[in-house]
Amino acid sequence: MTDLFGSPILHFSQDEVAGHTTMTTGTAPSDSDPTTFYTNYLGVLSTTPRARKWLAASQKPEDKKKHTSFGQRLRALGGEELFSVFKDCRGGPRAFTTEEVDRVLGQMKTAEDGQNGEGAGSSLVEKLRSELTTVAQAADITRDLRGRMITTQMLSRALGKSVVAFCAPETTSMRYLMSDTVRIYMLCEGVTSKSSTSLKRAAPDSEQGTPDLLDHVGSGNDKYTANSSSSTSLTLHSAFLKRSVMRDLEHAQIKARNQPEKLLRDVESYQVETAFLGTPNLANNLWSDARVKIANCLNADRTLPHLQLAQFKNQKQEDGTVVKNQTPPLSEKAARALAPTLLDSSFFTLLEDFGPRDGWYQPAMISDWHELSAALRGLARWHAFFWILEEKNRGEPGKNELKDAVWDIGSFWAPPRQSAVMYSKVASLWESHGFADSFFPVVRKMLEKEGGGGDEATLRSELQTLGRALEKYAISLADQVHSMSKRRTLIHGDPKAANMFLRKSSASSGSSSSPSSSYDFGFIDFQWTGWGAPAVDVAYLIAAASSPELLSLDGSKERSLLHVYHQELQNSLSKRLLVFAHNSKGAGAKTPSMTIDSLDPSLQRMARYPFDEFLKDYELALVEHCTTVFAYMWPRWKATPENLDQRSVVTGANAYNKNAESAAWLMYRCNKLLRRHCAA
Incomplete structure (x- = not known):
């Protein structure tokens, strides 16, 4: 009901x-x-x-x-x-009328038209027209956290503008296991003094961080203005709405019954994302300094349980240490007692839109070499930005908001976020599901395509015992990969294709003039953002976002991609460190001959991350991630080549969870690297 x-x-x-x-x-x-x-x-x-x-x-x-x-x-x-049936739903989401759409799109002349000739943007216009006139509305998502329908009046109050209509096309919605999302378009009416009939992007109202948490939705972004000869104009705003009300989500209710400790983890992850997005000026600084785009949080709201989660944090562990922003493992009894309260948690964010009108697109799986290189370059600049930021803010009062807001150990597969039992079930799950026999024909076919092969019987035997070999080293690998090492920066924690956006750009965004440097790069979804080794992000991105044709079983293509990342990281670190060192000496200091060699030894070590050391860190991180894939993800999806290929249309799924060749590549590489580094 x-x-x-x-x-x-x-x-x-x-x-x-x-x-x-x-x-x-x-x-x-x-x-x-x-x-x-x-x-x-x-x-x-x-x-x-x-x-x-x-x-x-x-x-x-x-x-x-x-x-x-x-x-x-x-x-x-x-x-x-x-909607007219319900008195209090007047002004709810609806399809825009033909007249309204014609007013904002009819006379559209895009930047693409001006550069590439008449009609270059016609497909984009038609796609936008289709979305704006879509009859089906995601009315189950466009609610506040109390369940009340969002209306034009509520949006008008929040924007301080006259919102005459808004739509939330069902075609733009996604209903994930733990959240619901939809793109919303808003028409604002106002007086114009222009006579132009072209549609163009307007400047954002503000570039200054995130407003305070509110109890209703906020202002939109991505504004396009179409002016006519009349005294009024319509401005089209688009924004991205993300809503997670635990009690409304069937999967959250299942977790509350069967895995309450994971529900607690998920609730904390939404708190991390809200806090990260609320860091003052972060989005602007990240874009201006590192050319990495994150969505400005236009508005946010959250409802937390009466039993505050803070009382479970910052507790002393058995060894007497205190782990910040990390809930220690609870007993089964305590977790189950907490579960009903956790279901009262809810989160709402209205974000700046990575809209196609601005040229952004979201790859389901990256199959172009230049796009994958651009993603790795963007990730390298992200890592360099936060690497220096941590050094810059060290010991300065009031500079630790970001550090305290995110996970102490980033990524969703870090040991504190996984069941301890998982590490002891790798072998049994591997064998009971028959992953080796199931994917061996795919591995063999890929080897033949690459001109390899070798001893087929030996390879089959190694793959059949891979689960047993990985379980033997799983815990020690996890400790090594996720330890607080000297190579520590802020990692995204979930850099799969669905969380990345790309855009062609005429301005170079990095240190190279290669084709991959002509892309802008953007990130969304920061639930698992925290501190960790940069190689953790790199291993996950390559395994989870890459199309299999960009990788090879012998690791040669992989190594080329790693060189792309490493070069961008080193160049970005060097440039930022020199700027940091110069600024540290004061505005009047003259340092014309400053080089990396002249820096403090601690800064020199930061700038020098030898490729061989990075390569080993990457390979260990890739193997360590396989523990979660083999013992949690694949059993969950009953992974076989047939089952994974049936999931190819799932936008948010990782490559190895929806493509048989991607899965076979990960299995083969894990086997080779595990035996090279651990079982030798």
């Missing part, structure tokens, strides 16, 4: 409804108004076991979700006809 849009039924008190009615209509309800009583204003949708049985037998893929498919069908009706 849900509301008519497929979301949980929520009832509101008299005061809440009265306040919401006043906010959305501008008029306070009278005492006799029936909507002022304890009520649910979004309807009720219920299905019987018979209906669910009928849906289960349906041949339509969308019906396999049973009850929720009815909500999808009702959302597909869209438009004012559906």
